[in-house]
Amino acid sequence: xxxxxxxxxxPLEGKITISGSKNSALPILAATLLTPEECVIHRVxxxxxxxxxxxxxxxxxxxxxxxxxxxRIKCKNVHSTAPYDLVRKMRASICILGPLIxxxxxxxxxxxxxxxxxDRPIDLHITGLQKLGADIEIIKGDVxxxxxxxxxxxxxxxxxxxxxxxGTDNVMMAACQAEGTTIIEGAACEPEVEDLAHFxxxxxxxxxxxxxxxxxxxxxxxLHGCEYTIITDRIEAGTFAVAAAMTxxxxxxxxAPVEHMGSVLEKLKDCGASIEIENQGIRVSxxxxxxxxxxxxAAYPGFPxxxxxxxxxxxxxxxxxxxxxxxIFPNRFMHISELKRLGAMIELSxxxxxxxxxxxxxxxxxxxxxxxxxxxxVLAGLVAENTTEVHRxxxxxxxxxxxxxxxxxxxxxxxxxxxxx
Ligand code: EPZ
Numbered sequence: 001x002x003x004x005x006x007x008x009x010x011p012l013e014g015k016i017t018i019s020g021s022k023n024s025a026l027p028i029l030a031a032t033l034l035t036p037e038e039c040v041i042h043r044v045x046x047x048x049x050x051x052x053x054x055x056x057x058x059x060x061x062x063x064x065x066x067x068x069x070x071x072r073i074k075c076k077n078v079h080s081t082a083p084y085d086l087v088r089k090m091r092a093s094i095c096i097l098g099p100l101i102x103x104x105x106x107x108x109x110x111x112x113x114x115x116x117x118x119d120r121p122i123d124l125h126i127t128g129l130q131k132l133g134a135d136i137e138i139i140k141g142d143v144x145x146x147x148x149x150x151x152x153x154x155x156x157x158x159x160x161x162x163x164x165x166x167g168t169d170n171v172m173m174a175a176c177q178a179e180g181t182t183i184i185e186g187a188a189c190e191p192e193v194e195d196l197a198h199f200x201x202x203x204x205x206x207x208x209x210x211x212x213x214x215x216x217x218x219x220x221x222x223l224h225g226c227e228y229t230i231i232t233d234r235i236e237a238g239t240f241a242v243a244a245a246m247t248x249x250x251x252x253x254x255x256a257p258v259e260h261m262g263s264v265l266e267k268l269k270d271c272g273a274s275i276e277i278e279n280q281g282i283r284v285s286x287x288x289x290x291x292x293x294x295x296x297x298a299a300y301p302g303f304p305x306x307x308x309x310x311x312x313x314x315x316x317x318x319x320x321x322x323x324x325x326x327x328i329f330p331n332r333f334m335h336i337s338e339l340k341r342l343g344a345m346i347e348l349s350x351x352x353x354x355x356x357x358x359x360x361x362x363x364x365x366x367x368x369x370x371x372x373x374x375x376x377x378v379l380a381g382l383v384a385e386n387t388t389e390v391h392r393x394x395x396x397x398x399x400x401x402x403x404x405x406x407x408x409x410x411x412x413x414x415x416x417x418x419x420x421x
Contacts, residue, residue, distance in 0.1 A: 003419035004390040004404060006381030006412070008363060012249035014410035016240050018256050018281075019045040019401040020069065021233040024192040026092045027169040028199045028230060029053045029071065033060065033099035034173060035203055037225030038074040044230065045069070045401045048394065052090040056082055060096070074225075078103065084110035084141065090398075091115055094122055094143075098170035101134050101147040102177050109143050116370045118329040124157055124164045128171035131155045132178055150178035152219050158186030161328055162299045163213070165190050172197065175217040176205040184215040190300040191260040195231045202226035234260040235306045236400060239375050241265070241284040242310045243407070245273035246317065246383050250285035251410060258282050263303045267293055267311065271318060292320030292357055297328050309335045309376035315355035316344035317383055324353045335373035338366040342380050342388065363388040368395040375400065382412055391419055 020043035030053065032039045044050060044066070054064050054071070061078040064071065080100045087093045087110040100107035112120070126136050126143065132150045136143060152175060157167055168188040173196075175182035187193070189211050197210040203226050206218035237256035244251035245268055258265070258277055265275050268284065272291045276283040292315065297305040305328040315322035316339055326332050330351035340346060341364050345356040363386035368374030374396040381388030390396075393416065396403055404416045 001391070001419045001421065002393050002416050004378060004381070004393050004414055005417055006363070006378065006388045006390065006414045008382055008384040008386070008388065010247065010382070010411045010413055012243055012247045012251055012382070012407070012410045012412060015252040015254055016406050016410060017254040018232045018237045019043070020230045021192055021195070022047055022049055022399050023165070023235070024195040024230045025050055026053050027095045027166065027173075027192070027196045028228070029057060029073070030095045030099055031173055031196060031200060031203070032062070032073045033057070033075050033078055033096060033103050034176065035223040035225055036074070036076045038072060039203070039225050040227040041071045041073070042229040043069055043232070044071045045233070047398060047401055049090050049092065049398045053093065056086050056093050056096065059086055080104040080106050081108040082110060088113050091120060092166060094125065095166045095169050097125065097143060097145070098129060098174035101129060101145050102150060102174045105147040107143070107145045107147070111138065111141050111143055116334055118331040122167070124159050124167040125170045128155050128157055128167060129174055132171065132174055132182065134174070150174060152178045152180030152182040152217070154183045154185065156185045163188040165193060168193050168215070169196055172207065172215055172217060173200065176200055176207070176220065176223060178219040180219055182217045182219070184217070185213065187213050187215045188299060189213060191231060191234065191257065199226070199228050202228050231260070232257045234264070235304065237261060238264045238304070238307045239310050239379070239400070240406075241268055241273070241282070242314050243379055243382060244284040245271060245286045245290065246314050246379055248286050249410070250283065252278065252281055252283045254281040256282045262301055264307055267295060267303065271314065290314070290318045292318045292322040294323040296325040299328070305329055305332060306372055308332060309372040310379055312336065312353060312355060313339060313376040313379040315357060316346070316361060316380065318357040320357055322355045322357070324355065326351045334369035335376040338369075338373070338377055339380055341366050342384050344380070360385050362386060365389040365391065368392045371395055371399040378403065378414070382407070391421055
């Protein structure tokens with residue numbers, strides 16, 4: 001196991017290059033199951049979640065080559081069973097379900113287990129695929145599907161907490177080769193869903209309405225191989241933008257997808273950061289006070305839940321009291337008890353947190369619990385007095401490519417060391 005040792009206080013200055021998007025790469029890699037031909041995908045970030053997905057695809061029969069950010073993959077002969085041991089490592093592996101049903105006419109995929117960020121059912125995925133004609137049961141913890149011929153139809157995919165990202169992906173991928181036209185109402189509009197739709201169109205799919213809540217998919221007979229470059233990661237870019245604001249730094253975030261970061265950049269400006277859009281990226285800096293704020297998480301283009309923890313860390317040292325309402329994963333507050341170990345003043349009741357800003361956090365050992373919570377702890381460590389130890393950094397390696405190297409290249413005092421706990 002590894003941990004980060006962080007000595008806080010350095011303003012971050014310089015350039016960081018933003019990697020490809022994890023949440024775009026995962027479903028796009030799963031979509032390669034839809035064709036026996038080779039797909040070449042560029043800007044795939046080197047993350048443990050990506051390696052898990054490639055392991056699953058190899059297990060299903062894919063030939064895979066991954067080098068310098070490019071994946072060459074060919075799913076010539078694939079089988080349709082993905083066991084618990086593989087799937088349990090990563091919830092997002094559920095997005096192989098739709099492609100397997102479409103490609104093999106059947107699938108047996110282990111139900112993803114529990115998740116620390118909260119209850120994450122897949123009922124919408126299942127009802128959406130059933131509407132297309134798949135006969136699905138849950139047997140001994142597995143989703144068992146018999147597809148036969150899938151037929152296009154109208155499907156409403158909104159649930160209690162709004163649209164579903166991977167649910168939209170699964171149904172959209174299965175509908176690409178269904179007979180007739182499928183209309184998905186209440187579809188997720190996240191840029192990663194749009195990127196997947198564009199990838200599918202490069203394979204020969206017929207999809208319109210990308211980026212809107214109504215997706216129209218005209219079924220085609222077959223899909224072919226393609227070459228594609230995925231979008232860059234708005235959440236990684238948002239995390240570094242918060243780092244610049246918190247450390248009173250000046251960072252140029254090369255290839256940051258500014259067009260996907262509207263709500264996050266607006267909030268950063270409200271907090272007192274200055275945002276300049278430059279050629280090939282954005283510059284984030286702060287010279288004046290850090291002001292308190294209010295955020296309510298929502299589906300895109302609303303404020304992303306995947307940036308909530310990072311803003312929570314920022315609120316701990318802002319002037320005044322900030323309010324955070326988490327509407328997507330109401331229990332997604334594992335970072336709060338750890339931030340309190342650094343001296344943060346936070347009141348949590350149900351899905352609302354009130355954060356009373358203080359002058360300075362003080363370093364201590366803390367434990368990462370999930371991907372974005374661990375990013376929040378690293379950000380807090382960058383501004384805390386003395387030394388902060390962030391344990392179990394394997395969580396952060398799931399979604400941030402070489403974050404310690406990127407941060408130290410712009411002046412952070414952060415080292416990765418072996419840890420017994
Ligand atoms: C995606 O997860 C992202 N993961 C998550 O990012 C992100 O937090 C989430 O979307 C919301 O933006 C990937 O893209 C790999 P949802 P997903 O289905 O698709 C409820 C990160 O940090 N729901 O959009 O699993 C669900 O419980 C990760 O990178 C149902 O009720 O999320 C939640 O409250 C964490 N039934 C809400 O909808 C369903 O069948 C949104 O979940 C499906 C979801």
